[in-house]
Amino acid sequence: MKILEQRIKKDGRVLGKDVLKVDSFLNHQVDPELMQAMGEEFATIFSDEKIDKIVTVESSGIAPAVFAGLALHVPVVFARKNKSLTLPENVWTADVYSFTKQTTNHIMIDHRFLSAAENILIIDDFLANGQAVEGLLKIANDANANVVGVGVVIEKTFQKGRQILDERGVRVESLARIKGFENDEVIFL
Amino acid sequence: MKILEQRIKKDGRVLGKDVLKVDSFLNHQVDPELMQAMGEEFATIFSDEKIDKIVTVESSGIAPAVFAGLALHVPVVFARKNKSLTLPENVWTADVYSFTKQTTNHIMIDHRFLSAAENILIIDDFLANGQAVEGLLKIANDANANVVGVGVVIEKTFQKGRQILDERGVRVESLARIKGFENDEVIFL
Structure with a gap:
């Protein structure tokens, strides 16, 4: 997605050899017009699929996900990170390890908001x-x-996420694919 | 806002004497069309103000805030809850106590995304x-x-938030104002 790549080139900040900060337009400060364009792009890309619901994780997935939901006319569910020691009842859960923060988050979705046979599109930043x-x-x-x-939204092709999902046979579509950083510049695939 | 009140009546769940759960359309599952309508309503209500930026807190404020930002053509900043013990440098911070969860969150906004003399509209769920x-x-x-x-989005007029903000001379506009719950039914002001 050209306007996203241009925005990453303009406002993204490369830290070290594998971190890209996009907090000026995606995950701290947010550009609503860009989010809307991204939501419409996701809807176009997945227009051949039957989609009942979009699922994401708080917080950075929410903005792109709600605009994809608007474009596809479907509800959006964001998995919540559970901070309390006691787990609520009637939730689906998973543990998510963050390499960046070196912490494990327990994410959860209420049973009422994810049902058998629902066709879901997962969106993440x-x-x-x-x-x-x-x-x-x-x-x-x-x-x-x-x-x-x-x-x-942004895939770093040099890390192992894409390979894991390919091996599981999951269709993955990214709006910007980054193959690496050179001299603090972003190199797109 | 009529469609919001109707949605609260239809899908809101009253728990105990002062809790309203709206997790089926606002803060766990999200209805994008309703969020868009709410964003446009905020833009109309505050159309007489000069607004440079919208500020909210993750996570439940993000969806209404990004649609208000879209309608007002301004960027949105969401304050992040800091989970690590060390505070990043160059951030504005505040402690926010949650009566519901009985925990204190440390929220923060990077200095780069909030500047002197900027006119901001605060949005929250x-x-x-x-x-x-x-x-x-x-x-x-x-x-x-x-x-x-x-x-x-939803004000509970029987709790003390409105009074605190009135005493500080802050303009507060709510899309739905709830004066209480009777027999598990929501009573609007």
């Missing part, structure tokens, strides 16, 4: 090591929901 | 005891930003 998407796939599997695909 | 909004007001004050108003 980044695909790096694939932990968040794997957590959502586990939840979808537990709920007997049908995952039609995964829509990612 | 609920106004109950006003803790989250007070945290954002503290951050805005520290940054010397100018708060033009607070837009709330």
